Amino acid sequence: MVHVAQQILEEAHINPGLFGPLLEETFLKLKELDAGHAQTGPAVRGDRESMNKHRELLKEHPEWEKLYTFISRDIERSRE
Numbered sequence: 001m002v003h004v005a006q007q008i009l010e011e012a013h014i015n016p017g018l019f020g021p022l023l024e025e026t027f028l029k030l031k032e033l034d035a036g037h038a039q040t041g042p043a044v045r046g047d048r049e050s051m052n053k054h055r056e057l058l059k060e061h062p063e064w065e066k067l068y069t070f071i072s073r074d075i076e077r078s079r080e
Contacts, residue, residue, distance in 0.1 A: 002019075002023065004064055004067070005019060006019065008064075026038065036078055039075060041075075042054070042072075043071070043072040043073075043075035043076050044075060044079065046076070046079075051072055054068060055068060055069065
């Protein structure tokens with residue numbers, strides 16, 4: 001997932017190094033919480049509008065779009 005995120009940032013001409021603090025915060029959070037409770041983002045919030053925008057941005061990479069959709073559904077199911 002980190003590799004895909006870095007590729008997305010590179011394609012957008014954004015320094016992938018900017019991703020570091022988010023990763024660090026995420027892994028620190030995992031020391032205190034299980035992965036399910038540490039998750040954040042539109043799938044956790046049920047924010048369909050943002051998820052649809054994200055999928056649209058991934059249209060040029062169908063594999064990544066499928067991965068995003070699969071993971072988002074898994075997150076949503078874990079919240080039920």
